[in-house]
Amino acid sequence: MTDMPQIALRNVTHAYKTDDGPLPVLRDLNIDIPEGEFCAVVGPSGCGKSTLTRLIAGLMRADEGDVILHGEMVKGPKNTVGMAFQNPVLLEWRTIMDNVLLPLEIVPTKLTKAQQRERAMSLLELVGLRGFEDKRPSELSGGMRQRASLCRAIVHKPEVLILDEPFGALDAFTREDLWQTMHNLRAEEPFTALLITHDLRESIFLADEVVVLSGRPATAQYKLKVTFEGERKLDDLYTQKATDMLSILRHQIEIAQGRVPNDNSGGEAA
Numbered sequence: 001m002t003d004m005p006q007i008a009l010r011n012v013t014h015a016y017k018t019d020d021g022p023l024p025v026l027r028d029l030n031i032d033i034p035e036g037e038f039c040a041v042v043g044p045s046g047c048g049k050s051t052l053t054r055l056i057a058g059l060m061r062a063d064e065g066d067v068i069l070h071g072e073m074v075k076g077p078k079n080t081v082g083m084a085f086q087n088p089v090l091l092e093w094r095t096i097m098d099n100v101l102l103p104l105e106i107v108p109t110k111l112t113k114a115q116q117r118e119r120a121m122s123l124l125e126l127v128g129l130r131g132f133e134d135k136r137p138s139e140l141s142g143g144m145r146q147r148a149s150l151c152r153a154i155v156h157k158p159e160v161l162i163l164d165e166p167f168g169a170l171d172a173f174t175r176e177d178l179w180q181t182m183h184n185l186r187a188e189e190p191f192t193a194l195l196i197t198h199d200l201r202e203s204i205f206l207a208d209e210v211v212v213l214s215g216r217p218a219t220a221q222y223k224l225k226v227t228f229e230g231e232r233k234l235d236d237l238y239t240q241k242a243t244d245m246l247s248i249l250r251h252q253i254e255i256a257q258g259r260v261p262n263d264n265s266g267g268e269a270a
Contacts, residue, residue, distance in 0.1 A: 004071065006160060006192040007033040007056060012065035014051060015217070024217035025051050029065070031211055031220055038186065038193040040203035042249065043213030043221075044256050049196045052213075053164045056194060057081050069160060079107040082158035082191075086165040088149035090137035096148050097133035100124065103156045123151040126188055127181050143174035147181060154189050163195040167202065176234055179205050183232060200249045201237055204228075212252040221262075222252045 012029040015022040025048040033039045041049055054060045055067050058077040067074040069081070082103070090099045100120040104111065111119065124130055127147040137145055146166060153161060167175045179202060186193070197203050203210045204226050214221040224245060228236050236242055254260045 004035060005032040005068070006035040006037075006070055007031070007039075007194060008066075008068040009052075009055075010066040010068065012055065012062045012067060013217075014048070014055065014060075014062045014064075026055075026062070027217035027219050029213075029219050033192055033194060033209075035070070035192055036190055037208045038195065038206055040195040040197055040207035040210045041213060042197060042200060042203050042210060042253065043218060044215055044253065045198075047213045047216050047218040047256065049213060049218075050164055053083070053162045053194065053196055056160070057083060057162055079156065080159040081162060082153035082156065082160070083162045083164070084146075084149050084153040084166045086168045088137070088145040090145055090148060090152075092137050095134050095136060096124070096129065096140065097121070099137065099148060100133075100151045100155055102152060107156045109156065120151065120155055123155060123185075123189075124148070126184060127151060141174075143170055143178060146170065146178060150178075150181070150185065154185065154191065157189070158191060161191045161193045163193060163197075165196055165198065168198065175199075175202070180234070182206055200246050200253075201242075203249070204242060204245050205232060205234070205237060210249060212249065212256060214256050215258060221256055224248060224252075 009029050009031045012026055014026045015024045041052060043049055055062055056074065058074045069078060097117065097120055100123065101116055104116045109116065121130070121133065124133055127150060129144060129147055132140060132144065140148070149166070167178050170178065195206060207226055209226060210224045211220055212222040226245065227241065255262045
């Protein structure tokens with residue numbers, strides 16, 4: 001891990017054009033994510049979290065400010081970025097193996113066909129899907145499809161992984177199981193990650209830092225360093241330390257929603 005931010009947003013401002021005029025979404029947003037770190041972004045509904053992911057992925061351009069990946073300005077989609085969404089969007093006419101291999105058909109690679117399949121199989125085994133590689137998406141549960149989607153997102157070894165609420169549609173037990181899977185993937189497949197989530201427990205279990213966005217137009221209202229030590233376990237979420245962090249984040253969300261005044265108590269204001 002280095003001190004150079006893998007992802008940097010500098011005074012990013014963006015508005016959508018509507019029939020009623022510009023709709024401001026982001027305003028002077030500044031975020032740094034060091035190489036190898038996992039950052040979670042939370043905030044009120046409609047504050048621009050998904051817009052943020054599209055800007056970093058190069059799917060759209062900011063009106064003002066700079067989006068930088070490892071020192072280079074983002075001007076369009078990059079093959080060094082992987083993405084996973086709430087809907088796995090797997091292709092039903094392809095097997096799970098062929099779905100996972102899809103990025104390697106698009107992104108330039110020096111791997112042979114045999115090496116590509118070996119790479120995909122190693123990921124499927126890592127997430128517990130060995131033996132399901134020849135199944136169709138409809139033959140798998142929602143959690144299993146999301147595991148396959150994660151494999152597809154990192155099969156080409158991206159430097160940056162963007163996760164836009166990938167576990168939001170799953171039941172609580174499956175969601176917690178996939179949180180642990182994410183830690184396993186991160187240990188075996190190092191990457192810098194940005195997670196968009198509405199689940200505060202998810203944010204502190206997965207991330208090294210949680211950024212709270214303000215109400216629209218959103219700026220970085222608050223940043224919380226997650227202070228768990230060692231390998232994380234679900235039991236950590238029931239400790240006093242977790243309770244304290246969740247309390248801080250809930251309070252910041254209430255501020256972002258305009259329900260309480262901004263007193264910036266309990267941690268680091270952005």
